[in-house]
Amino acid sequence: MNREIKEAFDAIHADEHLKQNTIHFINQKRKHPVSTWKPVLTAAACILFIIGFGSFHVYFTPTSVISMDINPSFELEINRFGKVINTEGYNEDGSNLLQSLDLNYDNYKDAIHTVLTSDTMEEYLENDAFLSIAVVEIDEAQGEEILDYISTCTENQENISCCKLQKEEVTKAHSLGLSYGKYNTYLELQEAGIEITAEQVRQMSMRELKDLLQQECPDNLDSAKGNRKQNQNGHHQENSKNTPSS
């Protein structure tokens, strides 16, 4: 039995073809060595790319928009970290002002302070221009925080108003080429039965628009000052804390 087992296994040989194939196989590997690190590095690169792309996307996604209209009309897009990630001028004066201030990547508080204390803005406000600031909230908590800050900054300014609104309203404003502050006033003028085009609104200053509204609608309580909040029906109403009694 032992002999039979030995003879049986003795009959098994690796033929020359198998040996030569194996030698050739190993020589091929010698010329083109297998890198154990290549798939690891490739996977790591993919992961880093996804993380980088994700981080880029998160950083450059706006969570709030600050719309400012005086005569310069412009908007500041704010990311979740409170940084200004984009600025957009809605008229020539707005674009010029933004270009002169360079607000990108500033914290929104610094950006607002820079705008309000700029020579251009101070000149407008001293000449009784009307500044409308609208905070478009994409992220509710941040929108509230920004509005609180702006309200605090401007509480002693009679010719500045600020309000908070929803993102959907902005889309309509932009479709007419208006920043929200002017779009809001444009709607008010239309509600008051005043025939005016979006193009005309774009060319007028906020003071001119407010005066026109006041002229046509003397009962309008917010002629020059006060904070306004948007109610659920999309109409603006006075915040009685800051408006003069009629």
Next chain:
Amino acid sequence: MRSEEEMNRVINQYSDMVKRVCFLHLKNEADTEDVFQTVFLKYALSSVCFESAEHEKAWLLRVTMNACKDLIKSFFRSHTTSLDEILEQATPLYEDHHDVFDAVLRLPETQRRVIYLHYYEGYTAPEISKILKKNVNTVYTWMTRAKQMLKKELGGVPDES
């Protein structure tokens, strides 16, 4: 990577042994060739410094058995052939020892190994326990059971000579 000269030496010296171990586990030519190349590639890439020829041989035996086990466990292998189909493929090549191969190949894997290592390669139970990294008593148990099964299949018992 080890040199071409060294690889030629090792392949010429141990190719028959590696093929036998492959055949013992895999029982068909295609899988045997795969594992055969894998084993010698592992040798080529290995940085192990062998203390002796016996150390080198034991290393190759262990690597071959592990490579066979890995292939057996793989998805494709588990969804392909049954033992009878494999024997039908294998036995035409070894008609002269058909009965012996049938009997040995029908043993459980662990018993096949000890039969081969003991009765063909000449290893003792303690040496086999080191190669397979198993307790020596376990090796004795496998050997006893293998002999009993071979006796039942072939009507005789492998002698110890």
